Amino acid sequence: MTAGNLPGLRLHVPEPRFRPGDAVDYSTLVIPPAGAQPRPDEVCAASETHPLCLDLVRVLGDDDRAHGPWNPALDVATLLRMLRLMALTRAFDARMVRAQRQGKTSFYMKSTGEEATSVATAMALAEDDMVFPSYRQQGVFLTRGYPLVDMINQILSNRADKLKGRQLPIMYSARECAIFSISGNLATQYPQAVGWAMASAIRGDTRIATAFIGEGSSAEGDFHSALTFAAVYNAPVVFHVVNNQWAISSFSGFAGAERTTFAARAIGYGIAGLRIDGNDPLAVYAAVRWAADRARANAGPTLIEHFTYRAEGHSTSDDPGQYRSAAERAEWPLGDPVDRLMRHLMALGEWDAERQAAMDAAVDGEVRAAMRAAEANGVLGHGLHHPFRTLFEDVFETLPWHLAEQNAQALHERQVKWPDWSDDADLGDAP
Amino acid sequence: MTGADAAPGRRMTMIEAINDALDVMLARDPMVVVLGEDVGYFGGVFRATAGLQAKHGRTRVFDTPISECGIIGVAVGMGAYGLRPVPEIQFADYIYPGLDQLVSEAARLRYRSAGEFTAPMTVRSPFGGGIFGGQTHSQSPEALFTHVAGIKTVVPSTPHDAKGLLIAAIEDNDPVIFFEPKRLYNGPFNGHYDEPAVPWSRHPDSHVPEGHYRIDLGTARVVRAGEAVTVLAYGTMVHVAREVAERQGIDAEVIDLRTLVPLDIAAIERSVRKTGRCMVVHEATRTGGFGAELAALVQERCFYALEAPVERVTGFDTPYPHSLEWAYFPGPVRIGEAFDRLIAA
Numbered sequence: 001m002t003a004g005n006l007p008g009l010r011l012h013v014p015e016p017r018f019r020p021g022d023a024v025d026y027s028t029l030v031i032p033p034a035g036a037q038p039r040p041d042e043v044c045a046a047s048e049t050h051p052l053c054l055d056l057v058r059v060l061g062d063d064d065r066a067h068g069p070w071n072p073a074l075d076v077a078t079l080l081r082m083l084r085l086m087a088l089t090r091a092f093d094a095r096m097v098r099a100q101r102q103g104k105t106s107f108y109m110k111s112t113g114e115e116a117t118s119v120a121t122a123m124a125l126a127e128d129d130m131v132f133p134s135y136r137q138q139g140v141f142l143t144r145g146y147p148l149v150d151m152i153n154q155i156l157s158n159r160a161d162k163l164k165g166r167q168l169p170i171m172y173s174a175r176e177c178a179i180f181s182i183s184g185n186l187a188t189q190y191p192q193a194v195g196w197a198m199a200s201a202i203r204g205d206t207r208i209a210t211a212f213i214g215e216g217s218s219a220e221g222d223f224h225s226a227l228t229f230a231a232v233y234n235a236p237v238v239f240h241v242v243n244n245q246w247a248i249s250s251f252s253g254f255a256g257a258e259r260t261t262f263a264a265r266a267i268g269y270g271i272a273g274l275r276i277d278g279n280d281p282l283a284v285y286a287a288v289r290w291a292a293d294r295a296r297a298n299a300g301p302t303l304i305e306h307f308t309y310r311a312e313g314h315s316t317s318d319d320p321g322q323y324r325s326a327a328e329r330a331e332w333p334l335g336d337p338v339d340r341l342m343r344h345l346m347a348l349g350e351w352d353a354e355r356q357a358a359m360d361a362a363v364d365g366e367v368r369a370a371m372r373a374a375e376a377n378g379v380l381g382h383g384l385h386h387p388f389r390t391l392f393e394d395v396f397e398t399l400p401w402h403l404a405e406q407n408a409q410a411l412h413e414r415q416v417k418w419p420d421w422s423d424d425a426d427l428g429d430a431p
Numbered sequence: 432m433t434g435a436d437a438a439p440g441r442r443m444t445m446i447e448a449i450n451d452a453l454d455v456m457l458a459r460d461p462m463v464v465v466l467g468e469d470v471g472y473f474g475g476v477f478r479a480t481a482g483l484q485a486k487h488g489r490t491r492v493f494d495t496p497i498s499e500c501g502i503i504g505v506a507v508g509m510g511a512y513g514l515r516p517v518p519e520i521q522f523a524d525y526i527y528p529g530l531d532q533l534v535s536e537a538a539r540l541r542y543r544s545a546g547e548f549t550a551p552m553t554v555r556s557p558f559g560g561g562i563f564g565g566q567t568h569s570q571s572p573e574a575l576f577t578h579v580a581g582i583k584t585v586v587p588s589t590p591h592d593a594k595g596l597l598i599a600a601i602e603d604n605d606p607v608i609f610f611e612p613k614r615l616y617n618g619p620f621n622g623h624y625d626e627p628a629v630p631w632s633r634h635p636d637s638h639v640p641e642g643h644y645r646i647d648l649g650t651a652r653v654v655r656a657g658e659a660v661t662v663l664a665y666g667t668m669v670h671v672a673r674e675v676a677e678r679q680g681i682d683a684e685v686i687d688l689r690t691l692v693p694l695d696i697a698a699i700e701r702s703v704r705k706t707g708r709c710m711v712v713h714e715a716t717r718t719g720g721f722g723a724e725l726a727a728l729v730q731e732r733c734f735y736a737l738e739a740p741v742e743r744v745t746g747f748d749t750p751y752p753h754s755l756e757w758a759y760f761p762g763p764v765r766i767g768e769a770f771d772r773l774i775a776a
Contacts, residue, residue, distance in 0.1 A: 173547045191500065196508035196509065199508065200512060226504070400693035
């Protein structure tokens with residue numbers, strides 16, 4: 001196979017450092033002290049941020065105090081709201097996984113360990129800035145006040161599901177909260193967010209757009225298209241790469257993490273970039289506010305890498321114990337975002353274990369009440385769904401002849417199987 | 432001819448008619464934007480957007496990076512904002528990097544969001560062969576789009592129709608693929624590549640009314656009435672089939688479908704029930720082509736009126752060739768023999 005004295009070429013196939021059963025050693029991860037990173041002016045040249053693409057912006061230190069120029073100096077009420085929203089997100093995830101295990105729906109995806117990336121981001125944006133989420137930003141919906149019952153109705157795909165039972169669970173759409181419809185095709189939301197931002201700029205609006213992606217799907221061509229367009233048109237958009245280390249069973253090395261950081265992609269496009277401790281809610285808040293202010297000042301797009309850890313499986317359909325070491329979560333050197341903010345509030349003398357326990361009970365009660373209300377509208381596969389005719393609605397604005405014919409066929413098939421059935425009965429208690 | 436012919440207007444090529452439609456819509460609706468590779472200052476490689484940036488401004492008509500995924504992707508986001516984007520894909524052959532954004536996103540957005548978000552975009556793209564463009568500048572990929580739920584597909588064959596259909600497409604609230612037969616940009620093409628080219632100015636359908644007018648999507652047009660055989664065609668092949676019928680003296684009814692989805696099924700049934708014979712013609716490859724759908728529909732709905740098997744005249748199942756372009760092209764010989772078989776049956 002070799003020619004002359006040339007050595008044979010070797011293909012490098014990345015392999016994560018730890019597999020099931022392995023002891024975990026994170027001592028090679030570079031974790032700089034909180035407060036050590038400089039904070040450039042929001043309208044600085046993009047290149048001024050580029051050293052931060054290889055650094056890690058941190059605010060909350062090991063002493064549970066906020067440090068340095070990135071400290072957003074939030075008041076206690078805001079910190080408590082942030083803590084509550086993250087706890088609510090966690091309680092919601094726990095309850096929805098239980099519903100999936102009970103057979104009430106087909107699928108769920110938790111965001112455990114990543115709550116800061118969505119909650120603190122949504123809190124740092126203006127209420128009407130447009131969010132293009134991926135599938136793990138339930139914290140954005142909760143922060144924007146999208147009703148829990150509506151989220152659960154969608155997950156249960158029942159007769160009250162605003163999306164008419166058409167989407168896989170958690171692929172919400174919430175236009176009234178300025179959140180775009182979630183797609184199961186990864187990364188497509190990235191250029192769409194740029195287009196929305198370009199439109200806002202074309203119209204002389206003041207609203208910006210923001211988009212989420214996982215580190216795994218940053219390998220898609222859409223990511224490159226989006227960053228190119230954003231750079232070319234200086235679009236008012238903030239990009240988030242949530243680097244939670246794992247894309248189902250593939251570690252971040254399969255998206256290029258062995259070579260450089262994801263924030264460093266910004267350097268090649270000549271846009272601003274920040275690499276932040278994604279388990280530090282104050283760092284997330286500060287970085288997103290910085291980037292949003294920059295975009296709003298027509299100073300250009302920013303790419304933010306949230307360095308975090310996916311504490312649970314990708315979804316209810318995979319068992320992380322099959323492909324990674326169970327010790328990773330416990331040993332993760334950046335801790336847990338809910339725990340860190342709680343300890344910060346305790347260090348400030350504003351919080352204690354008793355109040356934390358009461359809050360956890362309260363948010364769980366809120367989710368349970370919403371679950372009960374949603375279940376009254378039906379659960380997946382048990383009758384209470386939207387009428388059959390809705391299968392053919394919204395394909396086009398108006399129903400063309402071929403869909404009208406197919407609609408009649410679908411209704412006919414249903415009547416053959418259940419002669420007494422009428423389409424509107426499914427809103428009540430049909431078979 | 433249509434009633435609009437009486438309205439003030441002038442003779443235009445198809446390119447001029449398309450440019451005029453874009454100009455009308457940019458002036459009428461501040462939400463319309465035109466974007467694509469080379470469409471700005473230069474005015475497009477085929478001149479379809481010539482002068483529009485100077486007239487309407489750089490934020491209404493602008494160049495884009497060479498990224499079809501990006502062009503369609505940002506158009507989806509612009510639509511979600513409330514704009515009415517008209518992206519150009521420079522050649523239909525280049526549309527494939529944008530397929531995920533078209534098929535999984537634009538086409539499905541209204542459905543998956545239960546109407547919260549829509550993708551009111553019109554994707555213009557020159558398509559088809561006959562200009563020695565080789566395999567990357569000659570394809571007719573319409574069947575890839577007619578197969579997708581949620582997209583409308585339009586193919587004009589004259590300057591008059593191109594303007595009215597493009598205006599209707601831009602005003603439509605669903606995503607529309609608007610394929611422009613590039614061989615027809617500067618003149619009708621009758622399939623006789625070895626005869627002198629004919630300019631649009633001598634063709635009656637080059638009279639283009641001034642200002643705003645629509646040709647509703649989903650309406651076919653009988654371009655030549657006849658009793659003996661029905662021809663279902665669109666784009667370039669409308670002209671080729673009509674010329675063959677005239678030279679062979681066949682009393683063919685030639686129907687220009689104009690819109691493939693939604694399809695004017697009533698016009699098809701009316702004609703086939705009358706003639707009892709049907710030929711479907713397209714330039715695209717044969718297997719899985721839109722002609723197969725047309726043939727199936729005709730036999731499902733008109734079987735007892737048929738006097739002969741439906742004839743399917745298409746390009747061959749090869750990549751579009753360069754030097755052997757006219758061997759590929761479904762020209763007068765292929766169409767003429769199909770007519771003979773239909774009439775003899």
